Amino acid sequence: MAKTTWSKTKFPGVRYREHETRKHGIQPDKYYTITYKHNGKTKTEAVGWASNGVKPQDAANLLGELKSNHAQGKFPQTLKQKKEMAEAQLKEERLLEEARHRAEISFDEIWKRFYEPQAKTNKSEKSWKREESLYRLWISPAIGKIPFVAVSPTDLEQIKQSMSQKDRSPRSIQYALATVRQVYNIAKNLDIFSGDNPVQKTKIPKTDNRRIRFLSEDEASQLLDELRTYESNIHLIALVSLYCGLRAGEILNLEWRDIDFDNDMILIRESKSGLARHAFMTKQVKRELEGLRKSSPKSAQIVFGGKDGNRRYEIPRAFSKSVTKLKFNEDHSDRRQKVVFHTLRHTFASWLVQRGTPLYTVAKLMGHSTLAMTERYAHLAPDNLKAAVAVLDD
Incomplete structure (x- = not known):
């Protein structure tokens, strides 16, 4: 070299x-x-x-x-x-x-660039659409243009006031603030925000949004008879909720592989809590499901699929039409007293408690993550509670 x-x-x-x-x-x-x-x-x-x-x-x-x-x-x-x-x-x-840039980046920009893509991917379509509606109608108009790091509890009060002035329920306001809280949590997880979550310093409206009405046996019989007049299997869908305690989404997600006719069990793979559980069929539910299985194409996978065999995402409108025809909601202005599809699941739990079923057992059948969720039914069994105290007399 x-x-x-x-x-x-x-x-x-x-x-x-x-x-x-x-x-x-x-x-x-x-x-x-x-x-x-x-x-x-x-x-x-x-x-x-x-x-x-x-x-x-x-x-x-x-x-x-x-x-x-x-x-x-x-x-x-x-x-x-x-x-x-x-x-x-x-x-x-x-x-x-x-x-x-972080000091200037707006809430809208964080929502569009970081929150929206994750929410669309990880949440159900129903949940995402509700959040997007709250963002578009209430959240963005109030804080969208404010720098993300500068949003204060005072700014969040504007969301509460705007929604209250338009007679939005306390539960809807709770949901809006919960959505804002999730945006800040996502920003923290992505290391694009390190301050305090302003929602933590905001007073959340308190409300008891739990439905308190359940059907009498006569009302349930009237409703089931009316639903039989419709096609779309709405009668059997309602029957599964009323006598097995399933949520609407759990029923619509059922596949035939989840129905164990030999052991009278139904496997709920996708529950609200994220944990799988089993429900148990009554004789009537089993008999009618067996009939539906025989009349369905052998290739069918979804138990209550639509006309095209694909998964439904909403309960057929025949249910609300039947409730209206029977005038179940005519004299009730409190939404907690109105009959909706979820009333059937609520009725399932109420009937069990009235017949002496222990709350712990009801909680397991309902798929409740805590016993506190089931305690609202305790008042339906006053005799059981009275008998429990009576043992002290011995």
């Missing part, structure tokens, strides 16, 4: 070597270095190629700056230090710019 030849310039301490083949203009490209004493040692550092804009005068000026700093005890004193300081300054400027 040929020895590298270094040539001096007219500037002391500045040297160069020529590239074997590459040209800069009509002259060979030149690579400049500087040589100087630093802390008693000779130090040589590369400056760069002429083709990259480096001139001998530039190298000399740089050398003069480093020598002057060394003499005055200032920094940088070497080219390496100068590069490191420049990189550190660039990093600091970048961090400051990111901090400025």
